Each structure stands twice: as C-alpha cells, then as structure tokens.
Amino acid sequence: MTRFHGTGFMTLVSRPSRPPLPPTVSLLTRVAARPAGRAATLTIEHWSPPMRQPNRPNPFDAKLTRRSLGALAGIGAGLAAGGLLGAGAASAAFTPGTWYHLQSRYSGLVLEIAGSSTANAAKLVQGNRTYANNQQFRFVDAGGGYYRIEVRHSGQVLDVYGKSTANGADVIQYPSNGQTNQQWQVIDDGTWLRFVNRNSGKALDVWEWSIGLGSRLSQYDSTAGINQQWKLVPAGAAPASGNPTIYIASDSTAQTYNSSVYPMTGWGQRLGGWTDANTTVANHAIGGRSSRSFIEQGRLTTILNAIQPGDYLFVQFGHNDASTGNPERYTSPADYKMYLRDHYMAGATARGATPVLLTPINRLDYNSSGQFNESFATYADKVHELVAETGVALIDLGARSRAYLNAITPARAQSQVFMHLAAGAYPAYPDGLADSTHFQDFGANQMARLVSEGAKALGGNLGAHVR
Known part of the structure; x- marks a missing residue:
C-alpha cells in the first residue's frame, strides 16, 4: 500500500492552469532540494474560480511540495531517486488495483470516458458522478514510480494522444502498449494530487478552467493550479436518493x-x-x-x-x-x-x-x-x-x-x-x-x-x- 496526504476519501479534483490570483492561502511546504532551513512558505485559506480577469501568474506555481507516490512507496530509495520531500503526515491510503473516481478540485466533476465508449482514442472528459464503470479508474504499477491509469469499463488506459508533448493535447483511452505517454507520476500537493505524464512532463489538466459537462481533459505545463489537482474517491454504490x-x-x-x-x-x-x-x-x-x-x-x-x-x-x-x-x-x-x-x-x-x-x-x-x-x-x-x-x-x-x-x-x-x-x-x-x-x-x-x-x-x- 502506498500512502500520501489526503482527507479521508480519494477523488481526482482539478484546479485550472492559468488562474486569477486567489485572494489568500495557508500551507507550509519544504523542498528538500533547498539548503537546510530555507522553507518555502505560502498561506492558503481560500481560492476562487476564475473571475473573468486578465491572466496572472499563479502564486502557487512551483512552490508547493512535490512528492512522488512511488517515492513514498519506497521511502528511502524512492526519496533518493526522486530528490523530493514533502511535509506533513500521511492520512489517506492509495491502493494500487483499487477502483476510484477521479474528482476535479476546480470543477467538482469526475473524469469519465465520453459516451461510455470502448473505442480506441475515445476522449477523457468530465461529468457528474453517476457511479458508472466509465467513471472508474485504477492505478497499475509501471515501474520507476510511474503508473498506468486503467479505465474499468474498457480495460484501456489513459494516453496522451499521438505521444504529443504540446500543451493542450487530448488525453484519451488506448490499449496498454507500455509507452511512456501512458505512464503517469502521482505528485502529492498536500491534500490534492497531480498527475504528470512521463513522456511530456506535463500535467493532467481541465482545459481552459471549464466547469462544463463534457469538457475535455488535456495535458498542460505543470502549474499546481487547482484545475490540475484531484482527489481519489473509492468507487462504490450510489448513495440512497431523496435526502437532499x-x-x-x-x-x-x-x-x-x-x-x-x-x-x-x-x-x-x-x-x-x-x-x-x-x-x-x-x-x-x-x-x-x-x-x-x-x-x-x-x-x-x-x-x-x-x-x-x-x-x-x-x-x-x-x-x-x-x-x-x-x-x-x-x-x-x-x-x-x-x-x-x-x-x-x-x-x-x-x-x-x-x-x-x-x-x-x-x-x-x-x-x-x-x-x-x-x-x-x-x-x-x-x-x-x-x-x-x-x-x-x-x-x-x-x-x-x-x-x-x-x-x-x-x-x-x-x-x-x-x-x-x-x-x-x-x-x-x-x-x-x-x-x-x-x-x-x-x-x-x-x-x-x-x-x-x-x-x-x-x-x-x-x-x-x-x-
């Protein structure tokens, strides 16, 4: 079992890539690569969705703790290989092989394969959680601290289309072939997770900060924006309805x-x-x-x-x-x-x-x-x-x-x-x-x-x- 920060349930929840400045924020992070005693400090209380303001640099960018899920699995060896260390005690568990809903921090929606398609190259989009199998994913160890993300209904894995390294390239499903564009590093951003593609070095991203149903997922420069942050929610039966x-x-x-x-x-x-x-x-x-x-x-x-x-x-x-x-x-x-x-x-x-x-x-x-x-x-x-x-x-x-x-x-x-x-x-x-x-x-x-x-x-x- 690999462990990382969380808040009791696991979902992929996203945050936009090029957000307006959040008003305030609170989180203490320490980057091991820096000299001892030099802590990167950031106060985070609240964040807000984009307000139709001009794009401005994200104050979170490149300042949050980055911790490889693979590094946490192997503690000493993993930390040495990754060269990264995060602060705080682990409070949630990630279990390879367990099925999860991946919920976006920004939109609150979950990831799904469009139309429940089983076809090669069907797109990854976001939608309301329905508990269907096209919204369930598990992590399969690909070695070196990377994982393939398998879709339950089709048996295919998440793939950056055409092995692209460009910003905005679609993320799709495709039969597993061992290529690096199908391998993802899981980075702990404190309470949230980020998924970085091995081939491109870019993060899974809700394109253009969309909150719309059916909005596409892409890859984009890793900014630790909230449209790139996720929680894992264990898949299970739909809750009883009628209690709003x-x-x-x-x-x-x-x-x-x-x-x-x-x-x-x-x-x-x-x-x-x-x-x-x-x-x-x-x-x-x-x-x-x-x-x-x-x-x-x-x-x-x-x-x-x-x-x-x-x-x-x-x-x-x-x-x-x-x-x-x-x-x-x-x-x-x-x-x-x-x-x-x-x-x-x-x-x-x-x-x-x-x-x-x-x-x-x-x-x-x-x-x-x-x-x-x-x-x-x-x-x-x-x-x-x-x-x-x-x-x-x-x-x-x-x-x-x-x-x-x-x-x-x-x-x-x-x-x-x-x-x-x-x-x-x-x-x-x-x-x-x-x-x-x-x-x-x-x-x-x-x-x-x-x-x-x-x-x-x-x-x-x-x-x-x-x-």
Whole structure:
C-alpha cells in the first residue's frame, strides 16, 4: 500500500492552469532540494474560480511540495531517486488495483470516458458522478514510480494522444502498449494530487478552467493550479436518493449567529425547522459579503466542493452589493447578474445540483402611508431577468417579505421582526439597538417560513421536503 496526504476519501479534483490570483492561502511546504532551513512558505485559506480577469501568474506555481507516490512507496530509495520531500503526515491510503473516481478540485466533476465508449482514442472528459464503470479508474504499477491509469469499463488506459508533448493535447483511452505517454507520476500537493505524464512532463489538466459537462481533459505545463489537482474517491454504490442538502450562499440576513448576540438570528439559521427530517440545511451565509466577495473569499468554492447531484443551492445577495462606499463589497447590478449566472448557477448546475435564486429580503423601510418600499429593486430586477432568460428557479423573497411586513404593519415589524430593541431588554444590548436590516429570532423564523413557502411553490423534489 502506498500512502500520501489526503482527507479521508480519494477523488481526482482539478484546479485550472492559468488562474486569477486567489485572494489568500495557508500551507507550509519544504523542498528538500533547498539548503537546510530555507522553507518555502505560502498561506492558503481560500481560492476562487476564475473571475473573468486578465491572466496572472499563479502564486502557487512551483512552490508547493512535490512528492512522488512511488517515492513514498519506497521511502528511502524512492526519496533518493526522486530528490523530493514533502511535509506533513500521511492520512489517506492509495491502493494500487483499487477502483476510484477521479474528482476535479476546480470543477467538482469526475473524469469519465465520453459516451461510455470502448473505442480506441475515445476522449477523457468530465461529468457528474453517476457511479458508472466509465467513471472508474485504477492505478497499475509501471515501474520507476510511474503508473498506468486503467479505465474499468474498457480495460484501456489513459494516453496522451499521438505521444504529443504540446500543451493542450487530448488525453484519451488506448490499449496498454507500455509507452511512456501512458505512464503517469502521482505528485502529492498536500491534500490534492497531480498527475504528470512521463513522456511530456506535463500535467493532467481541465482545459481552459471549464466547469462544463463534457469538457475535455488535456495535458498542460505543470502549474499546481487547482484545475490540475484531484482527489481519489473509492468507487462504490450510489448513495440512497431523496435526502437532499440545501446549501445557502448569502449574507448576514441569513447567517447563523451564536447565543452571545441573541436575539439576532438569520433566516438560514431557522430554515431547518421548515424542512422534513430527511433534508439537511448547510448554511454558509456570512455577514458583510456581496455576490462578488463571497466568491473572492473562496466561500462559493467550499460549497461547490461539497454539493452533490440532487442538492440545492439557495442564493440571496444584494444588501452588500449595493454598498457603493465600500469597494470590497460593492458590485454593480450588471456584475451581480454575471456572478449569479456564471458562478453560482453554472457551478451548481455543473455538479448536478439545482440553483435557486432569491431576491433581496426587505428592510424596515416604509413610506408615509405605512407601505413598505422595495429594497434593492435594481438588484431584484437582475434576478428576474435571469429567471426570464434561463428559467432558473426563483423564490421572490423580496416580494414575499414585503407583503408580510405590510400585513403586520410597520409598528409590529419594528418591535417583533427587526432588531429594534429597548435598552436593557437583552443582556447583549444594554443600550438597546435600532437595526433595520437584521432580524430578531421571531422575525428570522417568519422569513424562513416565507422561504419555505416559496420552495414549496416550486414543487418537485424540493417542494416535497419543505412544509
């Protein structure tokens, strides 16, 4: 058994080759070839998908620990031959001969042979995991620290087409012939793996950072980009269906708060009370984030790395996008629409999950007649445009919350729903509070009810899991 870094399951998960700069990152690596005491240090907390920015050098390139899987198998001899040493204890096992799904770190999709073809030169692409045999691979020792990657359904192996050494050359399946373009070195990048072809010295790469189903795999200069990074997930039976997870990407109006700030509560914190026992709510909402900064800080990536076919991604932003005086948050309505479409919607759809857009929830803002004004109308309009253009699922939370607030009157909305508190009423607020954006526990529960009712109205599997 050969051992390397991992996180309990093994999948090939990719990262793009020529990414924009990730905002921040944390990982200590040491390269043995350097003089003693000279450590390469890189801080890595979050990474973000490409943001339609000009290509810039990847700060990870050539700085992460490189460790040959073959070297780890032979410890002393392997390290001497490879000349490379990585930091950290092994926590996952790679077993030659075991079948795995290879999941991309960047797209979250798994590798497969297109169309389940058994023909020579059928292309390697990415798709949603279906547990079919054309998505299962095993590693066969080819000697010298290299492996052939065999496809289960065809018995063929992964091959760089035509023995090419060019960037962008297709990776295909082909009968095993012992050639070096069918041999791959497995390099440990910490938690993720990289696969480098023996013939070309180039890495297996999701071409052009694609998150699309059926996107091709190629070889490209090894950059340690996340479209070149993978996890191995042991192949097994498909999980039982019908138990979805609702992921929430949002701001402080939906956030989960601790008891120290009670009664402040987010609607996402209370949504689980409006779903059945078979549904999980994964609330990733966090205060102060816009549709853009949520992506830039890697929070959407965290969701997309976990979301599965049959799950749902609820997306509600707008409050912080409209913060014109805060450049870290402000997002123009046009860019807001683009981020929703190209990142949240596309990311969820590519993984077999269902995106659900929510219009911005209403604030405590009413006119002289006591009727509530629409909050962030320009941003709500962009959501409605996407619904009209794409048919994406919609919960019109802005309209639903406004109708509810109008029904209970501004006075009750202020005293019961929003964080307008009298001095001394709660230990956390000895001087009281006048906050027209955030919710008391009662108000958050009512907003969660409105979200649930909107989900129920959508019908289908989602509607069956809410009340």
